[in-house]
Amino acid sequence: MAPAAFGYRRHPDQDRHDPARHPVVVVGAGPVGLSLSIDLAQRGQSVVLLDDADRIGEGSRAICFSKRSLEVWDRLGVADRMLDKGVIWQVGKIFLRDAMVYRFDLLPESGHKMPAFINLQQYYAEAFLLDRVQQLPAIDLRWRNKVTGLAQHNDHAVLTIATPDGEYRLAADYVVACDGARSALRGLVGAEFEGEVFEDQFLIADVKMQAEFPTERWFWFDPPFHSGQSALLHRQPDNVWRIDLQIGADADAAVERQPENVRPRIERMLGHGDFSFEWISVYKFQCRRMQRLLHSRVIFAGDSAHQVSPFGARGANSGLEDGENLAWKLDLVLRGKAGAALLSSYDVERGQAADDNIRASTRSTDFIAPHSAQERRLRGAVLQLAKEADFAKRMVNAGRLSVPSVYDSPLSTPDAEAWAGGPKPGASMIDAPLARTDGAACYLSDAFVAAGRGFTLLHAANGAALPDGVGEIRIGRDAPLRDNAGHFAQRYDASPGAAYLLRPDGYVAARFKQPTPAALDAALARARGQA
Amino acid sequence: MTLSTTSNFADPDAAYRLIVEAHRGLSDEQSAALDAALVLTLANHIGDLGVLREAVELAKRGVVGEG
Numbered sequence A: 001m002a003p004a005a006f007g008y009r010r011h012p013d014q015d016r017h018d019p020a021r022h023p024v025v026v027v028g029a030g031p032v033g034l035s036l037s038i039d040l041a042q043r044g045q046s047v048v049l050l051d052d053a054d055r056i057g058e059g060s061r062a063i064c065f066s067k068r069s070l071e072v073w074d075r076l077g078v079a080d081r082m083l084d085k086g087v088i089w090q091v092g093k094i095f096l097r098d099a100m101v102y103r104f105d106l107l108p109e110s111g112h113k114m115p116a117f118i119n120l121q122q123y124y125a126e127a128f129l130l131d132r133v134q135q136l137p138a139i140d141l142r143w144r145n146k147v148t149g150l151a152q153h154n155d156h157a158v159l160t161i162a163t164p165d166g167e168y169r170l171a172a173d174y175v176v177a178c179d180g181a182r183s184a185l186r187g188l189v190g191a192e193f194e195g196e197v198f199e200d201q202f203l204i205a206d207v208k209m210q211a212e213f214p215t216e217r218w219f220w221f222d223p224p225f226h227s228g229q230s231a232l233l234h235r236q237p238d239n240v241w242r243i244d245l246q247i248g249a250d251a252d253a254a255v256e257r258q259p260e261n262v263r264p265r266i267e268r269m270l271g272h273g274d275f276s277f278e279w280i281s282v283y284k285f286q287c288r289r290m291q292r293l294l295h296s297r298v299i300f301a302g303d304s305a306h307q308v309s310p311f312g313a314r315g316a317n318s319g320l321e322d323g324e325n326l327a328w329k330l331d332l333v334l335r336g337k338a339g340a341a342l343l344s345s346y347d348v349e350r351g352q353a354a355d356d357n358i359r360a361s362t363r364s365t366d367f368i369a370p371h372s373a374q375e376r377r378l379r380g381a382v383l384q385l386a387k388e389a390d391f392a393k394r395m396v397n398a399g400r401l402s403v404p405s406v407y408d409s410p411l412s413t414p415d416a417e418a419w420a421g422g423p424k425p426g427a428s429m430i431d432a433p434l435a436r437t438d439g440a441a442c443y444l445s446d447a448f449v450a451a452g453r454g455f456t457l458l459h460a461a462n463g464a465a466l467p468d469g470v471g472e473i474r475i476g477r478d479a480p481l482r483d484n485a486g487h488f489a490q491r492y493d494a495s496p497g498a499a500y501l502l503r504p505d506g507y508v509a510a511r512f513k514q515p516t517p518a519a520l521d522a523a524l525a526r527a528r529g530q531a
Numbered sequence B: 001m002t003l004s005t006t007s008n009f010a011d012p013d014a015a016y017r018l019i020v021e022a023h024r025g026l027s028d029e030q031s032a033a034l035d036a037a038l039v040l041t042l043a044n045h046i047g048d049l050g051v052l053r054e055a056v057e058l059a060k061r062g063v064v065g066e067g
């Protein structure tokens, strides 16, 4: 796909002497800024979205998008296009030399609307998000608007923005910094960005070819075609394949990325030369995060706030989860229906998620690129044992793929009863197949959208009286939705009368076997940050 | 008792990591000494000669067996 370019247009805000004031300015139209802006707009907010570039669609970046991200995008009305274009997968295989040592299946059960993963070039994802942005008049997207300055005030922030017509200023109740790993705003608030830099380099080639490999994630330790190093092969749409070759700490990146040097490496891997290059780059990876995601009126989300290595596909996927966690909270705060406590729960919850993701990504990257002779031996032992011992298979770590984090959150009401299963408070809802009264099939995730994407009471009829302003999903023999296959009852340990209070991001706030109005009101207040 | 080779840790990555971190900052010789001490300590914890013999055989196949 050729990069899509967009025009700069002068905005009347640029002619004003005093900065125009907006409720929220999102900086950065990457996957995170675009998705967050759509979410805010769908919740009724007006959003100014700034980006310093005027194009999307260059380079090799994310390809693996998680089930959770697809569920977020489904709520934003863009998942169908992603699914149509993307390639669906759920199986990964790990090889030692030329023998398979481990196979995993990321979604062994059926009855979910979304697959475990799709692979889709990041530029397609961004293009589809942009099309959605263009359908929403509440989003005012300004290309070639580069944030260069920031002044924080008591109840707002003022940005300085450079454009082809010179500088202007904008005031906002809140600024969300989605400006990526090299975030200018992170520098402007003076925050540090600390963590581990991995020395090993990885050559990433997107290769166009006709191939018969299955749509699975294949990872090799010490393959015959790339001795002593690791390799990854993954399908993308348009007959493009992502090939990722570890080339060590001492390789000369400028030399390695020359196509004439990459070609023989790929030929050795494929056993033929019948391919062309879409893109070649050499990366070094880092795992690091900001200590705090909130800096008075500036909120950080996505790569600006945290960075991980790609093993595990936790970069864009976790950024999308940031956006989803923030959108409803910011919406309530801007409406004056919630205060600072709700926003600080964003820092708590997504800070925990950043730690989880960094932990998982660091473990994988260290397994793939051991730090010492001892670590290499230890890994060798695991890989060798994995040929016959199950415990060792489970230790083979070529990337633990992104799953939604579980929050230990001040917004959650702890269980008062014993549950035999189901998502705990602080965990995200699990999809299940349902049927409408006319017999038509639908999913629980569809019912959640239909209930309004606000706080929602999910209950096995005949449950509780509904608190004010709360949507409803009622499931049961005489209810609008039926659980004919029993998946809902099983996945939620739902006995008759049981109820889950879901937050607007689909996370469980509280659950009760037999809810009382007082208990529901208290849980709701707590989930809104009012207790 | 026979040797259990099914995965016993709820979070196998955390167990692996704990061992990796125990070695961080050690020289190669110190690492070898740490491993030896660990093996003896864990063998004593298991306290069953039959299980230990099976574990030795499994581990040894990976090092000298199969070629």
Ligand SMILES: Cc1cc2nc3c(=O)[nH]c(=O)nc-3n(C[C@H](O)[C@H](O)[C@H](O)COP(=O)(O)OP(=O)(O)OC[C@H]3O[C@@H](n4cnc5c(N)ncnc54)[C@H](O)[C@@H]3O)c2cc1C
Pocket (backbone or CB within 6 Å): A027, A028, A029, A030, A031, A032, A033, A050, A051, A052, A053, A060, A061, A062, A063, A064, A065, A122, A145, A146, A147, A148, A178, A179, A180, A181, A182, A183, A184, A185, A204, A283, A301, A302, A303, A304, A310, A313, A314, A315, A316, A317, A318, A319
């Ligand atoms: C090789 C590779 C493979 C990867 N694979 C995966 C994967 O499979 N799955 C996954 O989830 N993640 C993956 N990632 C990570 C993923 O690409 C990033 O996490 C993701 O792009 C982050 O999105 P973002 O919106 O936070 O930032 P970005 O995508 O970096 O977007 C930031 C935007 O802000 C704009 N901007 C920057 N500064 C300013 C400024 N001062 N003013 C205005 N605008 C500004 C930029 O132009 C840009 O449009 C991979 C990354 C790499 C490098």
